[in-house]
Amino acid sequence: MESGPGAAPPLKVIGQRLPRVDARERVTGAARYPADLSLAGMAHARIKRSPHAHARILKVDIARAAALKGVLAVVTAADFPELPLGASVPAGETGYDMWMVAQVNMARHKVFWVGQPVAAVAAIDPHVAEAALKLIDVHYEVLPAVLDIAAAMRPDAPVLHEHLVTKGIEPRPRSPSNVGSRTVIGRGDAAGALASAPATARISVQVDTAHQGYLEPQAVVAEVDANGFATVWASTQGQFTAELMIAAMLGLPSSQLKVVPLEIGGGFGGKIVIHGEAVAVRLAQKCRRPVKLVMSREELLQGGSGPPAAAQFEIAVGAEPDGRLVAIDGTYRLDAGGLPGMSPSLVMQASAALYQTPNLSLQGYDVVTNKPRTEAYRAPVGIQAAFCMEQAMDMLSEKLGMDPLAFRQRNAAVTGSTMPIGTPFPAIGLTTILDHVGRHSCWRDPLPAGRKPRGRGLALGYWRGTSMTSAGHITIAGDGRPMVTMGAVDLSGTRTTMAQVVAEEFGLDIKDVHIQVGDTKSVGYSDGAAGSRVARTMTAALVEASHDALGRLRKRAAEKLQCAGDELDYAAGVFRMTRTGAAISLAELMKATLTEGAIIGRGVSAKLPLGVEVGAHVCDVEVDPATGLVTILRYTAFQDVGLALNPAAVEGQIEGSVVQGLGWALSEGFDYGADGRLRNASLLDYRMPTALDVPKIDCVIIETPVPNVPYGVRGVGEVPIVPSAGAVANAIARATGVRMTRMPMTPERVLAALEAAREGR
């Protein structure tokens, strides 16, 4: 970093490789997740779920279940207000579709997937609750189901939603279909440019539904007090979003409800939407006891949670002989599951963002099928789209006879170049990353020969992220130490990095900062942990809160030292008069003045400039031609993080994100039967990577600070999953000459592709 007149003083706590401030409770098992909570008289809840993929609910008869000894309450859709189409709760720029969230939590009139909730029971213990589920009689009229994008888009397909008329088509269609919306983004004439381009490449891919795979199943404890005030101990990515959703689903004013976020055992996008929290509150209201609801793994895989979307994409790209890209033409069909609303717009933009092209045509479709409503997963749909786009770019570079890195350098988006939506790029840093790749041994060193075919793949990833609102406050304790309360949950080491920020601002050791996650009635409104937004925006909020608190402390110190505030210097917890050297520490100041009133500094960050995330991955693989097994030999992830608040935490995010991507790339995929039932609803058959399946992931951290953002921080956690499957696919193609068009690239699929290539099919 440059230094000189006017340069910022060197950072002391930020940028340090510090252990998590909450690591001790994690390694001792003391960290408390909702399933660990037990309250006196607590009832245990279970959910009755649909066995059908598509059916009309004719009648739900709870009489036999309610009569079972030990059953305390039973609820169905009749116990919740019916929310109209278009109901929403606020979140960021768009809000969440509350009609959808309500259906995810309790079906009404129809079921759209196997596992959708139709009733719930609270009982004296889990065994009784389980027995009661079998006594709930649900009468269905079973309807024909559609289970994939192609089937759902056929003109004669059974229609899931009578109200669903495709948006984005003129004139407006006269009949409903399974396509919720069509989105078009473009400029120039992509079709014309492709037709006349000297070199073109075209690929069509299909990606299976996967799962976020958080180790902690959804769990909640709800209690309602004598005045009707509800407290919900939740595992959630956003306590305020959860509160808004619970309140809307129950028709309860949010002043009658508090969400207390406990530790979250992984979320990755799957714990933004509520899953059973409102149902637990309703049961608690009915049985007048605290209620605990914990999902089983089978239940959450079999329709109890929102998996990421299956996809079917086609991309064509064309270039001049010198490698200059002339067109990108892409079609993106997303499987939203049983309820519409998965707009492909963001991912369409993201997948084309890193390449400059004069002609661009992107169209996307939001398609409903009789599968669980899909939800977010770490850079939602980014990995699926990059699996397609990065293979298309790799194929084009092969056609041109160009090195894949040189081809990308030739066409890389730069600061100020046009983004897919037509506006200029903010600070991006892609060319710097590509230069780093070119200089690194993972790219320059030849791939060591093996007995089986080996190949090296390169892929890029982009993610826009989001900013939204974050809030926090800092109370100065009687001993002068800052006590931080923040409105974000700790999804990814947030307590640690934010304690580093406050320690830096106060000039203190991190051990002198106490930090906690606030509940919805003890801290200001904050949006949830999603879109790689928390570290950036909470840093901004806590810098503001620190300045506010230090300003108030300065005033009080000036009174004590009988001088003006601007006559004081502040450093390392001490106010000192420049003129006389008289000094007072924060500890002395608070000891002397605590009873004069609390010192509280407040900070809010809203609409912070985006810090786009960009990464490049290089992957070496070996492919066993006899079995189709792909082994990852070496993997290096390059990423511009703006400024690493804590390099160990940044590496932890990148390594974990890449390994999730490798899981989906090679082994993770939902296998649905013709009846819409998931056939691999266990962690044995849904195969996530183990320690034996992946190498150590090497991280190369690049720091190009984002202008007008405190400390120049960029988002970190999402983009490292984006290029991973594309990098693996490109490496497989370089090893074998075969393009993989289906993900996950399981051994049987790789073997089939190799055999097809050998037989010239």
Add this chain to the structure above:
Amino acid sequence: MKTLLTCTVNGEERSALGDTRDTLLDLLRDRLGLTGTKEGCGNGNCGTCTVLLDGAPVNACLVLALEAPGRQIVTIEGLSNGETLHPLQQALVQHGGTQCGFCTPGIVLSAKALLDANPKPTEEDIRRAIAGNLCRCTGYGKIVEAIASVAAERDPEKWMPVFGQDHAQTND
């Protein structure tokens, strides 16, 4: 049906009235209040609920509570000694080997079983020993490093025995 179960947990004799359908995991979490052991899948696929049963790592969700009487059980609560963390716990803290923390207790116990039996494991040995423990946050690299660092620095004289018995010996 309820039944009285007595077993040794973390060196202490414990009794509880259990349901005959309870697993060892239910007994530990719901009847004895030892919630440090987590449930990730309930059918032995994720390793989250790993505890030591007579020194060997087992998925507590696959053991019936009725099998516990007369056995020595070690859970995550039994590893640290007051304020002093077990070297494996300390290493996971130092190396960033814990993120959401849900898999961590199980990883610690699988690693302890490994180091009790094999003082000088290779990286392959370590990866094999925790292959039954899924972690979704870390990508395993920092966990493997942490365990390897304990093995490298391990002083056999100071290897913390659990409640007076060294499981390295019970395994021999």
